[in-house]
Amino acid sequence: MTEMGFIDADGCALLRGAGGDGAPVIYVIDMPEHPFDVAAAVDGVRAMVVRVPVRDWSDSLTPWPAAGVRPGAEDFGGKATETLAELTGTVIPAVEAAHGLSPARRVICGYSLGGLFALYAFTREPSTFSACACLSGSVWYEGWVDYLRQYAPNGAGRYAYLSIGRKERRAGPPIMRSVQDDLEACADMLRGSGCAVDLVVGPGNHMQHHTERLAAGLKALDAQLAITG
Template identity: 35%
Template sequence: MENSIFNVGNYRISIHDFSRSSSSKVIYLIGEETEKLLPLVVDLDIVLVSIEGIDWERDLTPWEAPAAFRGQPVFSGKADEFLKILADKIMPEAEKGLTGSGHKRAIAGYSLGGLFALYSAMTSKDFTSAASMSGSLWYDGWLDFVENFSSSSKYPRFYISLGDKEERSRNPRMARVGDWTRRTCGLLEEKGYKVSFEMNEGNHFFEIPERIAKGIRFISEGI
């Protein structure tokens, strides 16, 4: 395994090269990396690029929305700006040292990172698949976006998971996550995309590295 780290502005990017072939998948992981994750994916033929230093309320939200809780920052909806930084600055730097050819890109994230992963794969042609683990698919306006978006590309494939206790939240917006996640899967399938949905045990904070690893493993194996 070869590792390297570089910075783009306030973002810290770590590259973990587990690849064993010339056609490995490059998976961009959105969000804070945990040491517990890497041993769970070390056997995969992938290059894992994790991005830290993210302003979650700004960078990962596709449009403006009220704060999730009183006293927290509002969601400022700058996902398109962050996606441009990802495509124009982070990806070229992360991939310039890769050997071989035929690399395919995927994107994965947890919570708001999962929301951003789906949004990115739906609006950009850079990714062949996306994994959203416990994604914040309760986000205001999300279902309208999924229902109305159209793309000439049919290649993105999606892995979506959720904890079976997440929709029991006392926050009424977050409590709709179960219904909105299932409806997201149905809408994507109606549009011709391949979707795999998995329900995990526990609430939003249960076995996070294991859930992320499941998603990464799934999209690494060519869904």
């Protein structure tokens, strides 16, 4: 693929499920420098899974600029709109053409800021993504809950899987400690829009159980896709 600004297109990788080339596709947002163990997490999943690494975690995945979470920390760049346009307009068509895929449905999944981006993509691209998984998502992000309150899309026939570690609300800078309350608010708003929502509170903090949370999210999406066809 040609060089792009926000997504490492050459780093995209397809992990084939058991469902064949017409199976739904789950796009998993990832980071090149500290990749998640997507290969371990896809065990038993029938859908196709595509790993999508972004170039700059803090800039590519945040929906608008915001101050860093600690004094002296780099500010967030707020380039999610551009990243999403690149994903839907260039990366997805190129990946599916290269591998001969013709999915009836596409869904998106991410962890931390990747989870925030997955939920953002779900709200902005309802015709592209029928479901999302927001895993330990950074829904504490400044302005996010107010955004979702205003722009929660029609959720009829759509599905969101939200998960968090029960210790996440106890650690990190003060802005992050509202994360479970904010995630519960997101779940309520999505349900209010007609979306089917599963909210799971599991063990550990934000830095633990990455692969287990990712595997659980992928399996939940896979099961939902099997139900809805």
